[in-house]
Amino acid sequence: MKVSEIMTKATVTDAAQDTLAEAAARMWNAQTGSLLVMEGEHLLGIVTERDVLRAIAHGMDPNQVPLKDLMRTDVITVGPQTTLKEAAKLMATKWIRHLPVVEGSRVVGILSQRDLTGVLAEALHEPEALHQLVEASDLIRERRLKRIEAGDLD
Structure with a gap:
C-alpha cells in the first residue's frame, strides 16, 4: 500500500509570523496535529501539537x-x-509523527501516525496488510525501547 492511498490534505499557513496561538487554533479547527509553514509553494517548516505544548511548558507566551x-x-x-512500511519505518527511526508528502517540490498531502492507525484497523481483515503493519509496529517498539535504554526520552 502506498502513502498516496491514505494521506490526508495538509493544513498549511503562508504566515511564518503567525503566533503559536493562531497555529494551535488552526490545527484545532482542522482537527489535525500539525501545520505546514509555507512560503508560496516552498515548504519552510512544520509545527506540531507537541511543539505548541512544549513551548507553553517552557513558559513561552503562545500569543507572542x-x-x-x-x-x-x-x-x-x-x-x-513511498510504501506505508517505508513511511512507518522512517517515522520510527526519526521519532516523528507527521510526514509531509511531496511530489517534486510541491506538497501534496501529509501522512500521520493517526492515518497509519486507521489503516491498521481496516487491515484486521486483510492478512498481508496486517502482516506489514505488524512488522512496522514491531520496528517502532524496538526503536522506542532502544531510545529508552539510551536515555533519550524527549
Missing part, C-alpha cells in the same frame, strides 16, 4: 511567539509512492 521561532525546518518528507 511567532511560528518562525519554533517551527522545525529540518522537515523529513516522503513521496506519494
